[in-house]
Each structure stands twice: as structure tokens, then as C-alpha cells.
Amino acid sequence: MQKQSSFKGKQLSGTLYLVPTPIGNLQDMTYRAVETLRTVELIASEDTRNTQKLLNHFEITTSQKSLHEHNFKERVPELVTLLEQGKNIAQVSDAGMPSISDPGHELVVACIKANIPVVSLPGPTAGLTALIASGLSPQPNYFYGFLPRKKNEQAKELTTLKNEEATLIFYESPHRLKQTVKTISEVFGNRQAVVCRELTKVHEEYLRGTLAELTDYLSENPIKGECCLMVAGFDGLEATPITPSELTLKQQVQALVTEGIKPNAAIKTVAQNNQIKKQVVYKAYHEIEAPAE
Structure with a gap:
């Protein structure tokens, strides 16, 4: 059992702020997110080059350290030590909420284990x-x-x-x-x-x-x-899976080619599956129109 009071009470450590960044439109950056990035001592970024563009846009001069899937084992202990020393750190991903399909969850877990407050800001996802x-x-x-x-x-x-x-x-x-x-x-x-x-x-x-x-x-x-x-979720009725016959001949060949089968072999397979001549599938795949009568 652990209780965290994010904004009340005295604490010796700093706070880890999880700051969302725009997923496309820079106007989606909140006032609170900008102010947080300005006032923390350090920003832990998925890609410092990408985040620097955002910081430049909002005239934020806070320094950065990278935190990504290739260096988190070494970086997380460093960041926890800085937090324990009383420094506030903001964590950001390239776009959207940190830790959602992006690195950073490991830092959150480490902070919770060390009784360091973790504060999440709402924003784009x-x-x-x-x-x-x-x-x-x-x-x-x-x-x-x-x-x-x-x-x-x-x-x-x-x-x-x-x-x-x-x-x-x-x-x-x-x-x-x-x-x-x-x-x-x-x-x-x-x-x-x-x-x-x-x-x-x-x-x-x-x-x-x-x-x-x-x-x-x-x-x-x-x-x-x-x-x-x-x-859409399951509605309780067993749906009939889409069979190859519901796709055009060209789509059936393309599906096999995507799986690594050579076009000629794919054309032969589709012809056999549909019980038609190989020439018919060949013309459909290459979009060759039959001559006018």
C-alpha cells in the first residue's frame, strides 16, 4: 500500500512530471505543459532532436537528456538519482502521452518504487x-x-x-x-x-x-x-470470415505476392482456387482488357 499526495505536504525529492506533447498540431500544447517544461530542471526526451524543435517553438531553454528503448537501463537510475536530490524532471515522448506505445514506463515504475511523486498532465492522445x-x-x-x-x-x-x-x-x-x-x-x-x-x-x-x-x-x-x-467489438453473433472469393482476382493475387509468393505462382494458385483458367487471372492481375467483339 502506497499513498501519494501530489501537491500537498513536504517532500525531499523532486517530482517526475509526465508531459504530453502535440500529435501534430502545435496549438494542442497546453499552457500547463509549456510552463512545466520551462520550470523543471531537466527534460527526459524520447528523441532530443525532435523535442528541441518543440522547445524552440515555445522558446523553452530547459536542458534535455535522452530516454529511449535503447538506453533506459542506464538512464533510469541516473534520473532517479537526480530526482532523489530534489530536481524536478519532465518526461516527454515524440508525440502524445509518454509511455503509451513509447518508452518511459520503466522510469515511472522506478520512481514509484523510490517513493518519488509522479504527476501526469492531461493532453493529446x-x-x-x-x-x-x-x-x-x-x-x-x-x-x-x-x-x-x-x-x-x-x-x-x-x-x-x-x-x-x-x-x-x-x-x-x-x-x-x-x-x-x-x-x-x-x-x-x-x-x-x-x-x-x-x-x-x-x-x-x-x-x-x-x-x-x-x-x-x-x-x-x-x-x-x-x-x-x-x-467494432464483438456483437455476440459469429461472423463469417472474409474468404478469398469475396476479393477480386487481382486482390487475391496481390495478397499472395505480399506473402512472398512470386506473381506467376500466385496467379496459378488463384486460378486453381477459383477453378478458372490461369489466363483469366493473368489478365485480371495485369488489368488487360479483352478485345472488343
């Missing part, structure tokens, strides 16, 4: 910001973050989430988004889903539809920018 405009049910919601990269590991993890009734929130890189949506559709069936990209930026965009519709769209329209993917 991509998952909930996108969720409330998605049109999907905001309550309950289940934030997952990034799924495993390998398809078999991803499918295994998704199987554990298949019957989750809450709206699911994932982060994904744009070059992996198409395959991730396809894998989710294969495991979950054809649910409603929303992709939000470039949140708070000038190119902010929402793609709303079924998983099948999103798979089809992303196959023809690669997208760029930071992505948040939200998928």
Missing part, C-alpha cells in the same frame, strides 16, 4: 481523439497499440481479441496497414472499422466502412502518415 470521431461505440473501448509485425503472430494475438466486445484501438504504420486490415478481417469477419490518418494535421482523414471495404480501398489506394485503426 491519438487513440481516444480518433475514437470519439470514428462513429464506433466509444464505451467500452480497448486500447491495444501496435500488433506484432509477423502475420502468424498477429493472427494468434487477434484470435485472443476476437470475442472482445469493446471497440478495439490499434496503431499501425502506413506500409503495414493494408495487410493488418486484411488479417483482422480473416480472423474477425466483416465488421465495421475506421482508419484515421494524420490526426490533427492538415491532411487529417477518416476512412469508415467494413473491413472488406477497407481492404479493397487500401489495395488500390496506398496511404501515408500516422495511422490509427479502430474496429
Whole structure:
């Protein structure tokens, strides 16, 4: 049992402030966040170069130390020592809330263990910001973050989430988004889903539809920018997974090519699966129109 009084009572140590930073639009930086970064003795940053741009914009001169996934084992003890000496430290990630899909949680745990106050400031977080405009049910919601990269590991993890009734929130890189949506559709069936990209930026965009519709769209329209993917929760009815026959011939070939199969072999496989001539699939994949009669 531990009790923390964040702003009352005397304390010998400093305080660790968890300060959110904008996820795109710099106007989302709060007055309190700016003032905190100005008044602490040190800022622990995921990437000091990225954070320096933010500090320059708001004319903040506080010094920084890096804290990321490659140096946290050495850096956390250093920062805890400074806090125990009475110095106040702010922790920031490159964008959004610290520790959410970003490094920093280890410092929080170390501070709690050392009875150093940890104070979290409210601010931007991509998952909930996108969720409330998605049109999907905001309550309950289940934030997952990034799924495993390998398809078999991803499918295994998704199987554990298949019957989750809450709206699911994932982060994904744009070059992996198409395959991730396809894998989710294969495991979950054809649910409603929303992709939000470039949140708070000038190119902010929402793609709303079924998983099948999103798979089809992303196959023809690669997208760029930071992505948040939200998928409707399980409604109690067993959905029918999307089968290859629900995709166009070209999409079926593209899916196999993405998995590392050579185009000619993929065309042959799709032809066999659909019980049609290989030439038909070849023309569909290469978008060769039949000659006019």
C-alpha cells in the first residue's frame, strides 16, 4: 500500500512530471505543459532532436537528456538519482502521452518504487481523439497499440481479441496497414472499422466502412502518415470470415505476392482456387482488357 499526495505536504525529492506533447498540431500544447517544461530542471526526451524543435517553438531553454528503448537501463537510475536530490524532471515522448506505445514506463515504475511523486498532465492522445470521431461505440473501448509485425503472430494475438466486445484501438504504420486490415478481417469477419490518418494535421482523414471495404480501398489506394485503426467489438453473433472469393482476382493475387509468393505462382494458385483458367487471372492481375467483339 502506497499513498501519494501530489501537491500537498513536504517532500525531499523532486517530482517526475509526465508531459504530453502535440500529435501534430502545435496549438494542442497546453499552457500547463509549456510552463512545466520551462520550470523543471531537466527534460527526459524520447528523441532530443525532435523535442528541441518543440522547445524552440515555445522558446523553452530547459536542458534535455535522452530516454529511449535503447538506453533506459542506464538512464533510469541516473534520473532517479537526480530526482532523489530534489530536481524536478519532465518526461516527454515524440508525440502524445509518454509511455503509451513509447518508452518511459520503466522510469515511472522506478520512481514509484523510490517513493518519488509522479504527476501526469492531461493532453493529446491519438487513440481516444480518433475514437470519439470514428462513429464506433466509444464505451467500452480497448486500447491495444501496435500488433506484432509477423502475420502468424498477429493472427494468434487477434484470435485472443476476437470475442472482445469493446471497440478495439490499434496503431499501425502506413506500409503495414493494408495487410493488418486484411488479417483482422480473416480472423474477425466483416465488421465495421475506421482508419484515421494524420490526426490533427492538415491532411487529417477518416476512412469508415467494413473491413472488406477497407481492404479493397487500401489495395488500390496506398496511404501515408500516422495511422490509427479502430474496429467494432464483438456483437455476440459469429461472423463469417472474409474468404478469398469475396476479393477480386487481382486482390487475391496481390495478397499472395505480399506473402512472398512470386506473381506467376500466385496467379496459378488463384486460378486453381477459383477453378478458372490461369489466363483469366493473368489478365485480371495485369488489368488487360479483352478485345472488343
